[in-house]
Amino acid sequence: MGPVPGGNSNSVAAVGGGANSGEAPRAFNPYSHLDAYGQSTSDSGFEARGSSRAPQPLSYAMHTAPLPHVSNLHPHHLSSHAFFLSPTQREELARRNDAVHAAAVPPEQGGPHLPEELHVYHSLVPLEAAHGSALPPALTDPRVAPPTAPGASLHLSGAAGEPSRVFGYRSTAYKALCTLDGKAYVLRRLEGFRLQHEAAIGLVERWRRIRHPSIVSVREAFTTRAFGDQSIVFVYDYHPLSTTLYGEHMVPKPPQLDRRTGRLQAVSMSISERTLWSYATQLTNVLRCIHGHGLAARCIEPSKVLRTGKNRVRLNGCSVFDVIAYDPRASASTLAAQQGEDLLNLGKLLVSLACNSMAAVQNLPKSLEQVTRSYSAELKNLILWLLGKPAPSKTADELGRLLGSHVADEVDSALNYADLLESGLSKELENARLVRLLCKFGFINERPEFDHDPRWSETGDRYIIKLFRDHVFHAVDDAGRPVVDLSHILTNLNKLDAGSEEKMMLTSRDEQSCLVVSYREIKNCVEAAFQDLSRAR
């Protein structure tokens, strides 16, 4: 794909898609509307559209009411477990959604001064707080306390004004919305970069063609003066609320409160062997893919491996070195050397992770002793192979073969996770159907304009809709107490939606009238009432 029309001086490849203009900037404190119990102070947990107050996000506590433990469930709670996405999964997805739409803190409230538009992007939000400036709350996970331990400030090194440990240039990552498709992307800006060879930026196109589940997809690159300097910007897919292996495993975590003893307890940083094999397997697959495309990753570093879910990693920052360290005389042997370097760097990464320290690679013999003490001989041998001298047989494909049964373990957990997600998805599918049905009921029930319509009177054909509504939602037990049973509602609505031929008896509240009807007949009635209502517009 060629340069984007109207783009900056040098750019390759556009983000394809429609013509949405993206989200308008919003500023909010997501927790300001919660009372002391974490409950929403607005009735519904939603703010009305068009209200003069800034839009508020959902109250997660309201949205995903925590259910009792499965072993003590009341029978009517069982159905909510069976029908709805798990509360943790829902909360995680809601938080990610908020992060996608988070707006920058305005400069007058301590936020940075940023260009309003940059190429085809707008609404820039820094992903890391520069010293002294604020991040929008939705971009930080409130369950993870900010690092306070010594060395934690290192994590801010990618913020404005700090040189990247990996790329050398001052580097900042921003989330931004694209005017072409309305989606969020990450813009990685390297300050003070002058493009010497047009061909260098053209290499990004080769990366753009690579699609791999463990690579953060590269979208485009362009140079710009919009920040008041000469910068180059690389555009990547945005993975909300992701962290890096550096942030996750090298930055000491603050002590956590132990609920049992009420005391602060140190958090163990050590990584399980299973997790290390999982990282090794995913990154090996990445290298097989990249090397297979005739490229080299050149950025296998703890801060360039994003953790986008539990034990789910993706290589970030691809293509940057190909552009900033472009060598017009590069040959096949240069590529082979860079690919060999990738394997060596993977070995160093595993050592650093196993020892929870970037410094571990400075003293390899000592670090390997630590690996021997904590992990299996098989893992140590893999690391030794990666750290060994380059050889024609030392390739990413060979590494894939060495991983053997660990690849099978990874496939099994991926399949288990896919099953879990699929079952969550099918539960939500049911809910979408039922919500549509409930909306129809909401539209047609209790409309004042039907008050004098004979079809809704006790002798009319629509009366059964009223009786059915009472049967489903206003049922009472023998003692006249309300029956609050979700499974009763869901069963009835499902049968109604399916138009079952099963017959049921509907009784009026005063028990004076009694009708025997099938769900199909009620469904036809609801449909006809809804059609009437739609036609009346």
Ligand SMILES: Nc1ncnc2c1ncn2[C@@H]1O[C@H](COP(=O)(O)OP(=O)(O)OP(=O)(O)O)[C@@H](O)[C@H]1O
């Ligand atoms: N594609 C992405 N999607 C979501 N978040 C991202 C993405 N890329 C980076 N981030 C977030 O932005 C932060 C900054 O990323 P960056 O790669 O600059 O890390 P850094 O630790 O500053 O790196 P360096 O080692 O180069 O100094 C990371 O902590 C990560 O959480």
